[in-house]
Amino acid sequence: MEMNLGMRPENRALLDQVVAMIRDEVVPMEAAYHAEIGKEDRWQYTARQAEILEGLKARAKAAGLWNFWLTDSDKGFGLSTVEYAYFAEEMGKTPLGAEVFNCSAPDTGNMEVFERYGTPEMKTKWLSRLLEGEIRSAYLMTEPDVASSDATNVRLSCLRDGDAYVLNGEKWWASGAGDPRCKVYIVMVKTGGEGLPKHNRQSMIVVDAATPGIEVLRPMEVYGRDDAPHGHMHIRFTDVRVPAENLLLGEGRGFEIAQGRLGPGRIHHCMRAIGQAEAALALMCKRALAREAFGKPLAQLGANFDIIAEARMEIEQARLLCLKAAWMMDQGDARAAAPWISKIKVVAPLMALKVIDEAVQMHGAQGISQDTPLAQAWTHVRTLRLADGPDAVHRRQVARAELRKHTQQKV
Template identity: 80%
Template sequence: MDLGMTERLKPIHEQVAGMIADEIRPLDAEFLAEVEKGDRWAYTERQKEILEGLKATAKKRGLWNFWLTDSQRGYGLTTVEYAYLAEEMGKSHLAAEVFNCNAPDTGNMEVLERYGSPDHKEKWLAPLLEGEIRSAYLMTEPDVASSDATNIAMSCIRDGDAYVLNGEKWWSSGAGDPRCAVYIVMVHTPSEGRSRHQQHSMILVDAASKGIEKLRPMAVYGMDDAPHGHLHIRFKDVRVPAENLLLGEGRGFEIAQGRLGPGRIHHCMRAIGQAENALELMCRRSLQREAFGKPIAHLGANYDIIANCRMEIEQARLLCLKAAWMMDQGDARAAAPWISQIKVVAPLMALKVIDEAVQVHGAQGISQDTTLAHSWKHVRTLRLADGPDAVHRRQVARTELKKYSQEKF
């Protein structure tokens, strides 16, 4: 099991890390400050200039679509190799999109590549791969416990050559972006002849379809993430061409598991990148700031805190790389418990490191003057996104108990 950086990856990693440190991170604060100018749900001219300029540079250098693991369309990196790049991207607000490796588009592009028709690929996959449009993934619903996805209830009824959708979705990340052109929607298509996990389907919905109402942006600890956004959306008699249903009725969970597995690893490696960024800020602050006549690094338990943060980051990274390696072996079922482990471990670790960095920064740490408050909010949300901790712990425990019992868990 080789979890190290390959010779193929090293020069790519060096370019990506260098561009993030020298060209992308220095523009993060200016980009975010532009949100407060004018319409929060439209990009300002300066935001467009920053983002499109960086994307053009990345494309010119060939630093594009790394997430396309095991594909001729991209670099053909393994999940382990991509994980190292995802960690670097976690250190900057803009980096993932600059390299066209941003969620939820990566998972949506995987779905379109694997399951979309030639027409779907021409209409939506091609411009997504070029970074010209954005997309959203609509799964969670306000009136059911979506941590058990079999509860998902959005109605999807066949009517001639179309399906008619009715219901609500929320936490639709990316749906607020004015460039968002397509939704991938998990819907309820029940049939007595199918099992519990074959009662749902996935369907492609043009974001401009008649009957879609954007009710509100959801706020995460008071922040709405404009202009990206996590929208609450109502579908009222939305007609969607029948050919937009992917694979056929009852195949929704099959598609979801193929989409969510790699995405969870990507999220976790980006969280590790955020933890690394927080630890760097903590160390620099603790050496530069003085109290009681000493640099604060020498006060209290700060040596122990810094040491523990370093050790816990390393542990989480190794677990994430092992989960990525398991994914690369091609057996999604065998990889699943490892992905669940890192999905619990990485956000918890990153939250702890970020919180310790906030403490070292004092009042500045909770303000807009550092990236720490924004990072904490994002990583705290990650403990719920793609399944809450309790669900993943349950999966890990069931896998463990199966080793010692004939009982079905």
């Protein structure tokens, strides 16, 4: 079968608009936006932050540059996953990029869940507002007391009581739950007992973030950063009553929903990581040409030629693997695509971390400071080696797929 990793001409023109807006409007506002954090309540947007972010979103929406993640959908641009990869890479070049075009995690994955599995009421109350960029959402799966990389361990209790389910337990690393605009959670819960098959014990339920009994215990820090006002929150549920109709699809179908949600989300993270690597390489090259030491530009010192060349080659390799994984997704066979998604989920963050780290080194002490975006980029990409499954889990999936080619036994 012919593998097309390119883009239709009409969508290339659309991408050019995105590239121009990121370069001319979004990136120039990064410093002003981040300078506002901590001036007032860290967990509220200042008037200036809101003005910057909402202004950019309004201009993107007015230009029709909105909801690109709706691949193969008549509600979006009909982009293939391969085509969306190019858009996501560009958006990954700036921390504001994804939200400006309403393509942020975890909202995109949650919107897919609402679209595929939500009731008409959920679509009216939550999906329509998320699609318009009016609110944000969070996805709650990871728990502090169990190895959540094996989601069969998830045990936040969800028990039926009349016309409601009652939730008790804790979740953490709920990304985006600190955002004052976060109005709804999709929560992985345990509904079945030990007598059921292990993949039929978990379910997903939609929870209004303002429901009584929900307590945000603290923001989790990533290498000392709390990512305010977005945040990754540690949350406790104490006798939280949720309408029974908020359970998605029915009891025991959480894994079915999770696989539909996490596959696209994983590859979207990788696409953006490639964009972050590109941005870091650009900064590295500019620094290498502009800064002198020992009478020469940094580019001519040490192994810096080799470092820059290796960065370019590794970015290109990772991009091609990402596009291959995207193409596999576009073929419609989720099982066949899964090992490819696992491959890029390991490769892209490792590559991006290496490139960002070399850019930090080229900048010297400035590289680890707040004066460049590199330190923040490194901590963000480092989390991707854990988010949506750690490296070891994805390597296991790749190895099992490889071994199956040579044995009739399960591995």
